[in-house]
Amino acid sequence: MKAIATAVDRAIEAVLALLMAAMTVVVFAGVVYRYALHAPLGWTEEVGKFLLIWASLLGTYIAVRRAENIRVDAIYDRMGSRACWLCRIATHLLMGAFLVALLVEGFRYAHAFLAQTSPMLEISVGWVYSALPISAALMLVATLANLKHELFHPPGAGNAAGGAP
């Protein structure tokens, strides 16, 4: 299980790195073609935006895995370990429910745009928006795994085993 999760994370990280590199290349190419070569590329803006959607959503998945999403922790940090544990479970449940909604609506949204193509490159916009259901599904699995971990590791019982926060 853990090996699969790690492999998936590595793969998504690689895709994220690729998207970031592609963003740089696309935006820079836009400048070069317009000013150095006097042959503006019409599609750089379009592609840049598409890359941004994918990078944002896949990056959020990695952030969920690494527990790096920004939280308000001033109050949370002052709670007892049992209260913290309950809060974490509530958080995972809320996020899980929300991600189910995002998965379903994201899928419907992407599906609705499948036939529509982008103005310049004529890519199916539905594929661009499929970043929504795909990353929502990934985050949902990660959240459920977090929830399971919390349920099996209540505070006090086997704290020595530790594990992901």
Add this chain to the structure above:
Amino acid sequence: MILAAVCLAIAIFFVIGVPIAFAIGIGAWFYMLLADIPTVVLAQQVATASESWVLLAMPLFVLAGLLLNDTGIAQRLVDFAAALVGHLRGGLGMVNVLANMLFGGISGSAVADSAALGSILIPGMKRHGYPVPFAAALTSSAASIGIIIPPSLPMILFGAITGTSVGALFIGGIIPGILVGLTLMAVVAWLARRNDWKAGEPFSWCKLYLATKRAALGLGMPILLIGGILGGIFTPTEAAGVTVVYALVVATFVYRSLDLKAVYRTLVNAGVLTAVVMIIIATSFTFGWVMTHQQLPQHVAQWFLELALPAELLLLVVAAILLALGFIMHGDPMLLIVVPVVFPAAVALGIDPVHFGLLCVMTVAVGQQTPPVGSTLFVVSALTKLDIFTVSRANIPFILALTAITFLVLFFPQLTLWLPKLVGLR
């Protein structure tokens, strides 16, 4: 009524530690369920918010900043600043401020600045006998110049929320940024006199020449960036792309400090760092849609128009709200929640969006200092292992200085509008 309940729910989610992005998103989702709005709006808003040419500048500037961190350019800028102002009384304090101003012209994030420069400057100041809380506090406050002098991530965010020209915001930030720098230096000079801190090594043209040569590539970057935007050669987003390429070229060919593995790690980290902000933006846009559906921004604008309140009063109210929220919130979510509600009122009262935007960014700079939640404050506390309140006590004069400039910006729109008007961006 539903909106109030949803806001309360979001506040509770914040408290129990739900990540900000999800807390806001879940609130918006609840509203849709309760108000019988098709929840597909959720997907639509998240997609629309992320699909933004303006926001594309954000990952690119973050990437450029991280790449430059690995190049040792920060050290070279510190050496240059030392050669220029190190001989003054309280020399290293002056160097700290100037280095942050120079680095701020390359990087768009105060957090990145405080991390990169703090790890060089704080140990240096400690070695020379400066009190560590003072060194940490000064680094924290000076780092906030990074979001006032262009490029600036909060300005990009403000531009994306309101549709204001990011180029004009960038140029508008130059004068306030320099003002903050000079004011912080004045405070350092005052503290140096009071505590009888010694001056550094004497000034030497030879040393300045050598330091300038070594830092030239770092110093050239803001000129390229601002010049390119001023000359209409590229948009801020394109400027960001150019900056990344510049950083890569400098790092690989000139300083030879980067290998492929490091670049790969930096790409992933920049992606994640951007994503945690992008997802907050995306869900906040969803919540913004909810507020617009309730016509909240329109109501606020109407109150101000009907009561015939002066524009300054609106600015004061907004500044007070943002300064207060700055104690307990990070800048990005704060702007995302407050700006959409009050911006239409500001426009209706004839306030220039660039002036309004710069005021908001100034309050974010103060908010980065005020405990218990301050992003640069956290960085310097982690670097020095000092309690945030110990740093904050030493930070009081600098926070007051930053606040003073914030009110100067509030009451004197010329400070932010003169330069953009001069170059025809306004």
